[in-house]
Amino acid sequence: MPINMQATNPTTSPLESSENVAHSPLERSSMTSLDQKLAMAKRCSREGVIAGAKAAVTAGIATAIPTLASVRMLPWARTHLNHTAQALIISTVAGAAYFIVADKTVLATARKNSFDKLQL
Numbered sequence: 001m002p003i004n005m006q007a008t009n010p011t012t013s014p015l016e017s018s019e020n021v022a023h024s025p026l027e028r029s030s031m032t033s034l035d036q037k038l039a040m041a042k043r044c045s046r047e048g049v050i051a052g053a054k055a056a057v058t059a060g061i062a063t064a065i066p067t068l069a070s071v072r073m074l075p076w077a078r079t080h081l082n083h084t085a086q087a088l089i090i091s092t093v094a095g096a097a098y099f100i101v102a103d104k105t106v107l108a109t110a111r112k113n114s115f116d117k118l119q120l
Helices: 025-073 075-080 083-119
Strands: none
Touching: 025 075, 025 083
């Protein structure tokens, strides 16, 4: 039995060739919908990053002031909290504030956008 050896282009697979692509209006609208969803996801994540950064700065300042003041005034803190411990306290609070606020903002924005889409 002879084997059918057809010359094919190695750079394109049979699924990618132009004869297998369906050009239907439904497919075009789904691509537009996908682009809109991606744009909305980028906007949601950007809003979350901005809100998280603002919260991290605020929490860092709100933590740094009492931490540094306590190291200067309290004998126990002066002996037990070196510079590394102080930085760890401040950065932990700032990091936690960033992730909590960013997560809540992304979820709230996504929820708001999904309700707006339902009302259309």
